[in-house]
Amino acid sequence: MLFLQFLLNGILIGGLYALLALGIVLIYKATRVFNFALGEMLALGAFILYTFLSTLHLSLWLALPGSVLIIGTAGLAMERLTLRPLIGQPILAAIMATLALSLMLRGLVLFYWGSSIVSYPEKLLPARASVFGDIYLANELIWTFVISLACFLALLVFFHFTKSGLFMRATAEGHDTAQAAGVNVERVFSMTWAIAALIAGVGGIMLGNRFGIGITTLPVMAIKAFPAVLFGGLESMTGAIVGGLVIGIVESMVGGYLNPQLSEIAPYIVLLLILLIRPEGLFGLKRIERI
Amino acid sequence: MYRPCGTFDEKYSQTMAIIRTRKHWILTLLGLAALMTMPLYLSGRVLHFVNLLGIYMIAAQGLNLLTGFAGQISLGQSAFMAVGAYSAALLTVHLHIPFWLSIPAASVIAGLVGVVFGAPSLRIKGFYLAMATLAAQFVIPWLITNVRTDLTGGSSSMLVPAPKIGSLALATQQSIFYLIIPLTCLTVFLVTNTARSRIGRAFLAVRDNDLAAEMMGISLLRYKLLAFFMSSLFAGLAGSLWAYWMRAISPDQFNLLESIWFLGMIIVGGMGSVVGVAFGVIFIKLFDILITLFGPRLTGFMSPQLAQDTAAGLSPFVFGLFILIFLIIEPRGLAHRWEIAKSYFRLWPFKY
Numbered sequence: 110m111l112f113l114q115f116l117l118n119g120i121l122i123g124g125l126y127a128l129l130a131l132g133i134v135l136i137y138k139a140t141r142v143f144n145f146a147l148g149e150m151l152a153l154g155a156f157i158l159y160t161f162l163s164t165l166h167l168s169l170w171l172a173l174p175g176s177v178l179i180i181g182t183a184g185l186a187m188e189r190l191t192l193r194p195l196i197g198q199p200i201l202a203a204i205m206a207t208l209a210l211s212l213m214l215r216g217l218v219l220f221y222w223g224s225s226i227v228s229y230p231e232k233l234l235p236a237r238a239s240v241f242g243d244i245y246l247a248n249e250l251i252w253t254f255v256i257s258l259a260c261f262l263a264l265l266v267f268f269h270f271t272k273s274g275l276f277m278r279a280t281a282e283g284h285d286t287a288q289a290a291g292v293n294v295e296r297v298f299s300m301t302w303a304i305a306a307l308i309a310g311v312g313g314i315m316l317g318n319r320f321g322i323g324i325t326t327l328p329v330m331a332i333k334a335f336p337a338v339l340f341g342g343l344e345s346m347t348g349a350i351v352g353g354l355v356i357g358i359v360e361s362m363v364g365g366y367l368n369p370q371l372s373e374i375a376p377y378i379v380l381l382l383i384l385l386i387r388p389e390g391l392f393g394l395k396r397i398e399r400i
Numbered sequence: 401m402y403r404p405c406g407t408f409d410e411k412y413s414q415t416m417a418i419i420r421t422r423k424h425w426i427l428t429l430l431g432l433a434a435l436m437t438m439p440l441y442l443s444g445r446v447l448h449f450v451n452l453l454g455i456y457m458i459a460a461q462g463l464n465l466l467t468g469f470a471g472q473i474s475l476g477q478s479a480f481m482a483v484g485a486y487s488a489a490l491l492t493v494h495l496h497i498p499f500w501l502s503i504p505a506a507s508v509i510a511g512l513v514g515v516v517f518g519a520p521s522l523r524i525k526g527f528y529l530a531m532a533t534l535a536a537q538f539v540i541p542w543l544i545t546n547v548r549t550d551l552t553g554g555s556s557s558m559l560v561p562a563p564k565i566g567s568l569a570l571a572t573q574q575s576i577f578y579l580i581i582p583l584t585c586l587t588v589f590l591v592t593n594t595a596r597s598r599i600g601r602a603f604l605a606v607r608d609n610d611l612a613a614e615m616m617g618i619s620l621l622r623y624k625l626l627a628f629f630m631s632s633l634f635a636g637l638a639g640s641l642w643a644y645w646m647r648a649i650s651p652d653q654f655n656l657l658e659s660i661w662f663l664g665m666i667i668v669g670g671m672g673s674v675v676g677v678a679f680g681v682i683f684i685k686l687f688d689i690l691i692t693l694f695g696p697r698l699t700g701f702m703s704p705q706l707a708q709d710t711a712a713g714l715s716p717f718v719f720g721l722f723i724l725i726f727l728i729i730e731p732r733g734l735a736h737r738w739e740i741a742k743s744y745f746r747l748w749p750f751k752y
Contacts, residue, residue, distance in 0.1 A: 143527045194728045200526045201473055202727050205667055208660050209723035216717025223709035332538075339531055374542045377535040381520070384532045388524040 110243045115365040116358060117246060123357020124254035125316065129334035130341065130349035131261065132308040137343050138281040139301040142192055145207040147309055148328025149214035154180040154310030155317030155327060156222045163230045177310045184306020188299050196298075211328075218324050226323030233318045253315045260311060261350065264304075273300060281344070333360070336380035342393020351391060355379075418592065435581065439574040447573040449689055451645055454584040455638045457681045460665045461591045461674065462634025467663065468672035469600060470627035471607025472521050476533035478658035479540040480632040484510040484639025485649045486544055489560045490551060492643075499563035499579075499644060506640040507633045513540070514632020521624045525610070537659055541651040557650035560643045570644070580641050587634055592674045594630070603627055604672075657716070664723045669733050676735025683734060684719065691715050 129147060136144045144150075157179050161172035191210055195202050234252040238245045268274035279287040280297040288294045313327060320326050337356040341348020356376050364372030389395050409415045419425050439447060463477045487506035491497045497505070517536040521529050545555045552558055562571040563579065570576045594600050602623045605613035614620050643649050661684070669680020695711035726733060 143530075191724055191728075198727070198731065201467070201667075201671075202731065204473060204527065204530055205663060205723055206727055208663070209720040209727070212657075212660065212716040212720030213724070216713040216715070216720065219709050219713025220717070224712060332534075335531060335534065339528070343527070370542075370546050374539055377538045380531060381535045381539070384520045384524055384528060384535075388520070388528050 111365070114244050115361045117244060118250075118365075119358030119361030120354055121246065121250035121254045121357070122361060123337075123354035124250075124257040125312065125330075125353070126334050126337045126357050127350045127353025128257040128260055128308060128312050129331055130337040130353045131264070131346060132305040132312065133334060133338045134341075134343065134346055134349040135264075135305045135308070136301055137338075138346075139277055140188075140192070140298050142203045142207060143343070144305065145204065146187070146211035146214060147334065148331030149211045149218065149324075150180065150184070150306055150309035151313030151316060151331055152218050152322070152324050152327040153183065153214055154306075154313035155322040156218060157310075158314050159222075159227060159229060159317070159322050163227075169233070173314075176314070177307055180310035180313075181303045181307045184302040184304075184309070185299055187306070188302035192302075193295065193298070215324060215328070222324075224324055226321040226326055228321050229318060233314070247319075249319050253319065256311065256315060260308060264346070267304075273297075277301060333376050336376040336383070339380055339390055340383055342390030344394050345390070345392035348390055348392035432585070435585075436578075438581075439577050444573045447577055449685075451573060451577055451580050453682060453685055454580040455641050455645065456662075456665070456685060457584050457678060458587045458641070459635050459638035460662050460669075460677050460681045461587050462631040462638070463662045464666050464671070464674070464677045465591060465594065465603070465634070466627045466631035468666055468677070469595060469603040469607060470624065471603075471610075472518070472624065472627055473526065473530045474518075474533040474628075474631065475530050475656065475659050475663070476517060476536035476540075477631070477635050477662045478654040478656075479537045480510050480514050480635035481639035481642065481658070482540055482544060482649075482651060482654035483513045483632070484636025485643040485654070486552060486558070486639075487636070488640030489558055489643045489649055492560060492563075493558070494551060503583075503637065503640045503644075506643075507636040510636020510639060511629045511633035514628045514635070515625050518625060518628025518632075521628065522621060534656070537656050541654060544651045553650075555651060557648040560647045560649065562647060563644045576645055580645065583637065583641065587637065588674060588678065591634075595672075595674060599623070599626065607672075661719070664719060667731075667733060668722055668726045670735025671733065673733070673735035675738060676733050679734040679738065684722065687718060687722070688715055691718060 129151070132147055133144050136142055154176060158172055158176040161167045161176055162169065165172075167175070187210055191206050192203070195206050232249070235248040238247050239251065268278060276287070276292045276297050277300065279290060279292050280294050280301075284294050287297075316327055316330050320330070333356065334353065337352035338349060339352070340355055341350070341352030356379065359379055360372045360375050363375040383390065407421055414420065419428055438450060442450070459477055459481055463474060466472050466474050484506045487509040488499075488502045491502040491505060492499065517533060520532040524532065544552050562569040563576075564570070568575070570579055595603075602613070602618045605616065605618055606620065606623055606627075610620055610624075613623075639654075642653075646653070665680040665684045666677050667680070668684055669678065670676025691711075691714050695714050730736065
């Protein structure tokens with residue numbers, strides 16, 4: 110019974126990691142940039158909604174789309190201002206650019222909202238736990254999982270049934286080829302960042318609702334999505350989902366059976382093992398190099 | 401390499417020399433003399449910054465060997481610094497080993513840990529390697545916090561006694577200066593020479609294309625691990641000096657942000673350039689110091705809590721901005737600007 114409890118807890122948390130991992134994979138697939146700024150984007154999304162709700166007293170149905178839209182626009186701006194000029198630069202430039210972006214966002218969040226941890230005036234999702242026999246599951250986490258699943262399905266539909274989705278898939282195959290076939294690759298880059306920022310906004314709001322909104326709490330969660338991304342493979346959306354769930358389960362199991370403190374770094378130990386055994390991840394592409 | 405008109409090399413030793421002309425010698429000696437007499441005419445507060453710069457310089461030069469020369473990305477430099485700091489502290493506190501033995505020992509220990517975390521570099525590169533070193537950045541401080549807390553003090557800070565020569569304790573900024581700064585100079589000299597030797601050339605080949613380098617007979621196993629070893633060795637040296645200088649160390653002094661600072665310093669300074677990294681460290685750190693000094697004044701009109709938060713946000717914001725500006729506008733860093741300035745003065749009054 111305990112096993113089932115840990116497993117289900119892990120899956121529910123893993124759903125969130127999967128959503129965050131998806132945000133990273135989307136950007137990596139299309140633009141070959143690993144977004145280290147994800148954590149700060151989460152915090153930004155959560156804080157914008159916080160301002161709408163508790164300072165401006167907007168109704169939730171106005172505040173929620175509003176804040177998600179703002180964070181999406183912010184994603185667009187980030188790509189346009191910082192990563193667009195760096196297309197074609199070495200890989201370190203891309204890494205450092207997103208790291209620098211994360212520092213700047215952290216600075217901005219500190220300017221405006223400070224370093225304290227706050228929470229929404231009222232819980233956005235039902236907070237009580239559901240009881241199934243001996244198993245207790247937080248309703249919040251179940252809702253979070255369902256919303257993550259809905260986001261994933263929406264993305265799947267977007268990729269397979271819209272023209273923009275087709276362009277994005279073409280860009281992921283190869284920038285030059287896509288450009289030659291008439292895809293506006295730069296526009297696809299912008300769109301990808303906007304969508305990934307939307308995901309980050311949604312994820313940040315859900316995480317902030319559960320764990321408290323603060324520059325100290327949210328970015329840490331995003332860093333746990335990195336092992337999930339590598340576990341599944343940087344290029345694979347399915348991989349992000351599987352990786353997220355696996356990391357969630359590992360974390361919950363290690364915390365439950367071995368040592369609660371060990372669960373903090375369990376994802377990174379998994380990460381090191383993956384890198385040593387199968388660096389391209391479960392569903393990633395094996396790269397063949399030519400000189 | 402450019403040299404002033406009328407300077408000729410007649411022997412091989414002259415071609416190889418770092419310091420070439422008599423003027424160059426005089427300037428170098430004057431510079432060294434000015435540096436070494438700093439404690440005589442600078443106040444303790446300024447010396448505090450000079451010592452800090454010295455320690456950062458060592459770690460950044462080490463990272464420059466790894467990232468700038470050998471092209472391997474590392475997000476774990478401050479974790480390796482933590483290994484050095486804690487090794488030195490443990491050796492001093494629990495085994496009572498004098499500092500002149502514990503500093504080299506701590507450096508070597510950090511170097512070996514660096515090799516362990518650098519081992520994945522044989523199979524992976526780019527983002528994947530950044531991830532492996534990122535894992536080091538989380539695993540190492542966790543180990544310090546949670547394993548054998550009776551020795552390390554866990555997450556609370558560990559106190560380190562001041563290093564002693566005979567009965568003289570290097571407890572003041574003035575005295576510890578003479579431990580830190582000579583080692584900084586030595587590091588800069590060693591890195592300069594490594595860069596122009598066989599090892600440095602091999603690093604450059606590995607950076608440009610590791611497969612091609614292996615085809616040319618450069619053992620990737622040896623040189624990639626050597627790069628990690630040397631880089632972590634200098635990180636460990638910086639860390640052990642940090643321990644003796646701060647005299648109270650805790651795991652959260654060595655966080656991911658610090659590692660990003662080091663990467664930022666070598667980018668702003670110019671990757672793969674020893675002088676450039678020196679500029680980068682000084683430039684970035686000076687700005688940080690200016691912000692900590694004048695940030696509170698800028699925010700003086702706000703409420704205390706808000707002012708504190710704004711001042712805390714200013715430093716990462718400005719630092720991130722600098723990295724982005726340099727990446728986009730001057731990817732070759734301050735080193736390139738320095739070369740341009742030098743050739744301008746050398747050729748004056750002509751344009752080229």
